[in-house]
Amino acid sequence: MSTRRAFFTETFASLKKDPLGIMGLAIIVLILLVTIFASILSPYDPLEVDVYNRLASPTWQHWLGTDQLGRDVLSRVLYGGRVALKVSLVAISVSMALGMLLGMMAGFGPKWLDRILVVCFDTLRSFPTIMFALAIVALTGPSLNTVIAVIIITSIPVYGRIVRTQTQALRENDFILAEHALGASTARILRDHILPNIAAPLLILASMDVPAVVGMEAGLSFLGLGVSAPTPSWGSILNDGYSYLRNSPWPLIAGGMPLILVTLGFTFFGESLRDILDPKLRGKGGDS
Amino acid sequence: MTAPILNIRNLSVSYQTKRGLLRALRNINLQIQAGRIIGIVGESGCGKSTLISAIIRLLAPNARIDGGSILFKGNDLLRLDPEAMRALRGDEISMVFQDPMTSLNPVLTIGRQMTDVQHRNNHSKAEKLSRAARMLERVGIADAAEQLNRYPHHFSGGMRQRVAIAMALMTKPGLLIADEPTTALDATLEVQIINRLRQLQGDVGCAILFISHHLGVIAELCDEVVVMYAGEVVESGTTRDVFRNPDHPYTRKLLECDPARIAEATRNLPVIGGTLPDLVDLPGGCVFRPRCDRSIDICRLERPALRGGNHCAACHVAAQ
Numbered sequence: 001m002s003t004r005r006a007f008f009t010e011t012f013a014s015l016k017k018d019p020l021g022i023m024g025l026a027i028i029v030l031i032l033l034v035t036i037f038a039s040i041l042s043p044y045d046p047l048e049v050d051v052y053n054r055l056a057s058p059t060w061q062h063w064l065g066t067d068q069l070g071r072d073v074l075s076r077v078l079y080g081g082r083v084a085l086k087v088s089l090v091a092i093s094v095s096m097a098l099g100m101l102l103g104m105m106a107g108f109g110p111k112w113l114d115r116i117l118v119v120c121f122d123t124l125r126s127f128p129t130i131m132f133a134l135a136i137v138a139l140t141g142p143s144l145n146t147v148i149a150v151i152i153i154t155s156i157p158v159y160g161r162i163v164r165t166q167t168q169a170l171r172e173n174d175f176i177l178a179e180h181a182l183g184a185s186t187a188r189i190l191r192d193h194i195l196p197n198i199a200a201p202l203l204i205l206a207s208m209d210v211p212a213v214v215g216m217e218a219g220l221s222f223l224g225l226g227v228s229a230p231t232p233s234w235g236s237i238l239n240d241g242y243s244y245l246r247n248s249p250w251p252l253i254a255g256g257m258p259l260i261l262v263t264l265g266f267t268f269f270g271e272s273l274r275d276i277l278d279p280k281l282r283g284k285g286g287d288s
Numbered sequence: 289m290t291a292p293i294l295n296i297r298n299l300s301v302s303y304q305t306k307r308g309l310l311r312a313l314r315n316i317n318l319q320i321q322a323g324r325i326i327g328i329v330g331e332s333g334c335g336k337s338t339l340i341s342a343i344i345r346l347l348a349p350n351a352r353i354d355g356g357s358i359l360f361k362g363n364d365l366l367r368l369d370p371e372a373m374r375a376l377r378g379d380e381i382s383m384v385f386q387d388p389m390t391s392l393n394p395v396l397t398i399g400r401q402m403t404d405v406q407h408r409n410n411h412s413k414a415e416k417l418s419r420a421a422r423m424l425e426r427v428g429i430a431d432a433a434e435q436l437n438r439y440p441h442h443f444s445g446g447m448r449q450r451v452a453i454a455m456a457l458m459t460k461p462g463l464l465i466a467d468e469p470t471t472a473l474d475a476t477l478e479v480q481i482i483n484r485l486r487q488l489q490g491d492v493g494c495a496i497l498f499i500s501h502h503l504g505v506i507a508e509l510c511d512e513v514v515v516m517y518a519g520e521v522v523e524s525g526t527t528r529d530v531f532r533n534p535d536h537p538y539t540r541k542l543l544e545c546d547p548a549r550i551a552e553a554t555r556n557l558p559v560i561g562g563t564l565p566d567l568v569d570l571p572g573g574c575v576f577r578p579r580c581d582r583s584i585d586i587c588r589l590e591r592p593a594l595r596g597g598n599h600c601a602a603c604h605v606a607a608q
Binding site: 173174175177178179180181182183184185188192193196197199200 | 344346374375376377378379382383385387390391392393394395396404405407408452455456465
């Protein structure tokens with residue numbers, strides 16, 4: 001039906017009026033394009049070593065200079081975006097799906113189930129993420145999948161709690177009672193009536209969560225818990241740059257810039273989305 | 289007389305509360321013939337909502353059915369398994385709620401919600417939409433096909449209540465329960481909705497259980513009226529009989545308090561003195577006795593039974 005398309009066009013029309021939102025969206029699209037086409041855009045192989053040209057400052061040959069092994073930093077940054085993209089895409093979609101499922105069960109199901117799930121959420125939340133990651137890495141060894149798993153496990157409770165609260169607030173609404181009275185099954189109510197009502201806050205949360213996840217991946221890779229050595233990741237670029245900061249600041253700057261851009265882009269976009277999708281804030285200018 | 293479509297016999301429901309067992313409904317008897325409109329009146333807290341929740345079996349978790357039966361087309365609803373009961377809801381028994389501002393899902397279009405209630409039919413989506421549009425036209429919404437693409441917040445209260453009525457009647461139920469459907473609307477809309485309901489009732493042929501504390505609406509719409517007080521039926525009969533010759537003192541007082549019936553201008557509207565009895569700790573004898581100005585000795589001792597034929601009342605004084 002045309003209503004879904006109408007929803008997107010309406011949202012986009014409102015977005016166009018918000019310069020920060022448009023800027024955020026532009027940054028996101030730019031990052032996505034650059035990352036997806038990294039293999040075409042990269043001037044060098046990110047793993048190609050050139051020991052005669054180590055820690056060079058930016059030149060026309062190497063726009064962002066080279067690192068301690070003479071690898072082209074720009075190419076490494078572009079390829080590093082792939083890691084960030086993969087981690088955030090997989091981790092956020094999986095943790096959102098699982099969090100939604102568990103949150104709905106907690107919010108709509110019987111009280112005992114709610115109690116059990118909330119205790120689980122709180123237990124998971126109470127682990128310090130880095131400690132938790134260290135423990136998991138000690139068990140399984142550093143890899144990108146470990147990073148993704150850690151992020152998923154620590155994010156599920158965040159989504160779960162939000163969905164649970166929203167579901168609980170919604171289930172008391174008359175239209176849910178009306179659906180019961182008109183014979184809708186629980187699955188039907190959850191799918192057709194609860195889900196569309198919580199989709200907007202979830203979308204906003206997911207958008208705001210991207211920088212956090214990207215930052216976490218970078219942090220774990222910085223600590224050597226993420227991707228293994230030659231693979232470029234923004235975190236490992238930062239780590240390399242940090243070690244050779246006295247020789248050249250460029251790798252550190254190059255590794256940090258995309259993190260800043262991702263954070264700005266998704267935060268602007270997320271806030272703009274929140275103002276548009278939250279009808280209570282609509283028309284109030286919605287500053288935070 | 290044919291078998292009634294809904295026959296409630298000796299229904300008792302209570303709520304588990306911290307103070308004890310709150311006996312919300314006690315020995316309710318109620319019959320609805322197919323195609324008739326029955327009104328239920330009574331002040332807040334008299335058990336109207338508990339009664340309809342019991343009929344559609346959506347009682348609060350702390351409610352307990354103490355006894356009785358609710359026969360719908362011969363089947364006892366209280367003994368149906370949950371799946372069978374769910375199959376009845378929205379198909380054979382539909383409901384319209386009090387507040388149209390909150391009874392529609394704010395994020396789904398009207399069309400989506402109206403096709404949603406037809407989920408049991410195997411029609412194509414286009415067919416469901418056109419049926420929805422036809423139903424909207426019947427409840428008096430102009431340009432119905434266009435309106436299907438709109439969201440509830442595009443509609444006014446009266447329009448939304450029409451949509452809710454259209455949704456409830458979509459499946460041509462045998463019984464429509466209307467829980468104060470006009471209370472949240474203003475007076476002119478109320479009349480329109482009432483007229484529309486009456487007309488639709490004639491078309492669809494469903495029985496309507498109409499809850500209201502607006503006596504004028506009941507008098508206008510209903511064939512029969514049931515007066516409830518503190519969880520009991522105190523009087524029932526045809527609307528004409530009950531309103532012209534009320535037997536129970538509560539009905540009489542209720543009618544006296546109806547602002548529409550007060551002839552001369554007054555600053556002080558009449559009230560019924562006293563409050564509802566405590567349903568956790570019920571007084572012996574007649575439940576209305578503490579507020580009744582005609583009580584006699586026996587009222588203190590014995591609970592009056594519902595007496596009389598088609599027009600009956602539960603009152604010792606009236607029985608004499």
